[in-house]
Amino acid sequence: MEKRISIAIDGPAAAGKSTVAKIVAEGLQYIYIDTGAMYRALTYKSLDKQVDLHNESALMDILNKSEIELLPGETGQVVLLDGKDVTKEIRTAAVTNNVSVVAAHEAVRKEMVMRQKRFAEKGGVVMDGRDIGTHVLPKAEVKVFLLASVEERAQRRHTENLQKGYPSNLEILKEEIAKRDKFDSEREVAPLKKAEDAVEIDTTSLTIQQVVDQILKLALERIG
Ligand code: CDP
Ligand code: CDP
Numbered sequence: 001m002e003k004r005i006s007i008a009i010d011g012p013a014a015a016g017k018s019t020v021a022k023i024v025a026e027g028l029q030y031i032y033i034d035t036g037a038m039y040r041a042l043t044y045k046s047l048d049k050q051v052d053l054h055n056e057s058a059l060m061d062i063l064n065k066s067e068i069e070l071l072p073g074e075t076g077q078v079v080l081l082d083g084k085d086v087t088k089e090i091r092t093a094a095v096t097n098n099v100s101v102v103a104a105h106e107a108v109r110k111e112m113v114m115r116q117k118r119f120a121e122k123g124g125v126v127m128d129g130r131d132i133g134t135h136v137l138p139k140a141e142v143k144v145f146l147l148a149s150v151e152e153r154a155q156r157r158h159t160e161n162l163q164k165g166y167p168s169n170l171e172i173l174k175e176e177i178a179k180r181d182k183f184d185s186e187r188e189v190a191p192l193k194k195a196e197d198a199v200e201i202d203t204t205s206l207t208i209q210q211v212v213d214q215i216l217k218l219a220l221e222r223i224g
Pocket of ligand 2: 019
C-alpha cells in the first residue's frame, strides 16, 4: 500500500494555509485538520460564557468539558462544538481579535496539541496552524511555511469579505493581521516560527494552484 504521510503547513494569518491545505488534502485523499479552528472554538465558547481570557484555569475548565470535532463538509471544513455547528460563529471579529490571547496559554496549548496529535495518529493528514512543523508533528514528512507580504494578505482577506458581502476595511485588516502575527510570533509557548526543516514558500505573487502544485510535488517525492 502507498505510504500515507503527514504534511504540516504553518505561516502567518491569511497566507493561504487553509485554502491550499484543503486542496492538497483532497488531491491526496487525506484528512485536513485546521488547528486554528480549535483555538477559535474555545475562544468562542469562553466569550459566550464571559470568562476572563487571561484566566488559564477558567479556560481549562471549559476546554476539558468541550468536544471539538472537525468534519469534511460540502463547502469546506465543518466545526462542531459539543455537537453544534459553529463553523460561522468562530470566524467573527470578536473571536478573531481574542483568539491569540487564548492560544498563548501553555495549558491550553498542551491539551490542544495532544488532541491534534491524536487526529494525526494514522498519517494521511494535512494539518495547518502556527506550530505544526515545530511542535504538533515534528516528524512530518513534508513541512511548509507559507509567507506573503502583509499588504497582500490583508488584500486577500478584504477580497474574501467583499465576496461574502461582509463589511471590510483594508487598513483595519492590515493592522489586525500585523498585530496578531506579532502576538503569535512573540508568545513564549510554541510561537509562530518556521521549523528548521520546513520549505518556505513566498506566495505573494503566486496563485493558489501554483502553491498547491509546489506542495503536491514535495508530497509525491516523499510518498515515492
Ligand atoms: O485563518 P487565520 O490565519 O486568520 O487564523 P487561524 O489559523 O484560524 O488561527 C487563529 C489563531 O489561533 C492564530 O492567530 C493563533 O493565535 C492561534 N493558533 C495557534 O496558536 N496555533 C495553531 N496551531 C493554530 C492557530
Ligand atoms: O488559512 P490562512 O489564514 O493562512 O489563509 P486562507 O484563509 O486560506 O486564505 C486567505 C485568502 O487568500 C483566501 O481567500 C484565498 O482564496 C486567498 N489566496 C490564497 O490563499 N493563496 C494565494 N496564492 C492567493 C490568494
